[in-house]
Amino acid sequence: MLKEILNRTNFSRDDLIFLMKLTNQNELNRLFESAYAVKTELLGRTAYYRGLLEFSNRCRKNCFYCGIRSGNNQIERFDMTKEEILNLANWAWRNQYGSLTLQSGERNDPTFIKFVDDLIISIKKLSCGQLGLTLCLGEQTDEVFKKWFDLGAHRYLLRIETSNPRLYRRFHPNNAVHSFKARLSRLKALKRIGYQLGTGVMIALPGQTEEDLVDDILFYEAVDADMIGMGPYVVHSDTPTGQEVLAAGRNTDQDRRERLILALKMIAITRLYLRNVNIAATTALQALDPFGRELGLKAGANILMPIITAEEHRPKYLLYENKPCVGDDQEKCRDCLTSRVRSIGEEVGFSQWGDSPHATSPYKATPKIDLDGINP
Numbered sequence: 575m576l577k578e579i580l581n582r583t584n585f586s587r588d589d590l591i592f593l594m595k596l597t598n599q600n601e602l603n604r605l606f607e608s609a610y611a612v613k614t615e616l617l618g619r620t621a622y623y624r625g626l627l628e629f630s631n632r633c634r635k636n637c638f639y640c641g642i643r644s645g646n647n648q649i650e651r652f653d654m655t656k657e658e659i660l661n662l663a664n665w666a667w668r669n670q671y672g673s674l675t676l677q678s679g680e681r682n683d684p685t686f687i688k689f690v691d692d693l694i695i696s697i698k699k700l701s702c703g704q705l706g707l708t709l710c711l712g713e714q715t716d717e718v719f720k721k722w723f724d725l726g727a728h729r730y731l732l733r734i735e736t737s738n739p740r741l742y743r744r745f746h747p748n749n750a751v752h753s754f755k756a757r758l759s760r761l762k763a764l765k766r767i768g769y770q771l772g773t774g775v776m777i778a779l780p781g782q783t784e785e786d787l788v789d790d791i792l793f794y795e796a797v798d799a800d801m802i803g804m805g806p807y808v809v810h811s812d813t814p815t816g817q818e819v820l821a822a823g824r825n826t827d828q829d830r831r832e833r834l835i836l837a838l839k840m841i842a843i844t845r846l847y848l849r850n851v852n853i854a855a856t857t858a859l860q861a862l863d864p865f866g867r868e869l870g871l872k873a874g875a876n877i878l879m880p881i882i883t884a885e886e887h888r889p890k891y892l893l894y895e896n897k898p899c900v901g902d903d904q905e906k907c908r909d910c911l912t913s914r915v916r917s918i919g920e921e922v923g924f925s926q927w928g929d930s931p932h933a934t935s936p937y938k939a940t941p942k943i944d945l946d947g948i949n950p
């Protein structure tokens with residue numbers, strides 16, 4: 575049965591569920607090998623870097639799982655200065671990083687918007703337009719998205735977090751600032767404006783089923799995502815979700831291992847199904863296993879996001895616990911990740927944007943689910 579499914583080029587939802595439910599180690603290895611073969615055939619053995627600059631942990635939102643949620647008063651808030659950010663962007667450019675990702679908590683006040691405007695202009699200028707720019711700055715209006723796109727940002731990462739509206743409600747406060755419908759409309763806006771669209775989910779959230787995860791992959795297809803940034807849910811004990819998981823005794827080594835395997839299956843099945851999109855091996859994988867990111871690449875991912883956030887601020891940008899690289903600086907992260915990539919026989923695509931071929935490929939499948947049919 576597994577062999578038959580892996581030989582298909584057109585998978586049904588049931589095929590994907592079958593793959594998502596695999597547990598036997600030999601079968602899992604075959605799944606990962608198939609996904610890796612698709613990656614190398616379509617995208618080669620090159621991993622692309624997106625230097626990750628987490629420049630502020632102030633956030634107007636209060637997502638129940640996240641360590642920097644506005645309701646967490648146990649953390650010190652920080653904002654990097656424009657000068658600090660530009661110094662790091664310059665470092666990334668001199669070190670031949672093809673792209674930079676600017677990430678922060680969500681804010682939509684005019685001071686913040688203007689600050690980002692300036693950053694985009696300055697980063698493009700200092701790198702003579704050569705650094706590719708991905709933004710991961712939460713939900714913004716059409717006007718703001720459009721302005722940032724016109725200034726030169728060309729990719730945007732906005733995770734749907736889960737495509738199941740019922741689960742979305744469970745992990746977010748029930749108010750207009752945390753609306754599934756609004757998040758969906760922002761994804762559509764990004765695509766309309768012309769960004770290469772990145773989305774993703776948290777994997778192994780309490781109450782999430784294998785069917786939910788398969789529907790997340792069908793959702794990626796329906797929003798026509800060009801890149802996928804997804805990772806396992808990782809506990810943060812000063813959050814409502816973290817406390818719920820800890821109280822239920824569901825954060826044992828075995829639980830963490832299961833979350834890692836589910837995340838790797840999700841990467842592999844997404845690669846088999848969506849084929850030529852970019853998929854990140856996210857830092858959260860390494861929070862669960864010292865070799866999590868290599869395992870992600872071997873399961874079909876092709877993007878890495880080395881953290882270049884200033885060392886002094888890293889301990890304050892803890893979305894989850896056990897975050898790796900918190901005691902390192904950007905040079906150490908570069909060397910460490912580069913040797914991790916080489917250890918599995920791949921190369922880093924230095925000085926290249928590494929855009930997803932999906933973004934320029936004329937091929938578009940007919941999505942199996944209808945976005946308007948998702949009932950928030």
Ligand code: SAH
Binds near residue numbers: 775
């Ligand atoms: N504020 C922006 C970007 C920063 S948060 C936004 O939310 O879009 C980036 C991502 O961190 C989120 O999309 C979420 O999926 C992830 N995240 C937050 N808490 C997490 C946790 N406990 N475990 C794993 N990922 C988490």
Ligand code: SF4
Binds near residue numbers: 636640642680
């Ligand atoms: Fe804020 Fe993003 Fe964390 Fe939600 S996930 S609280 S929006 S930083």
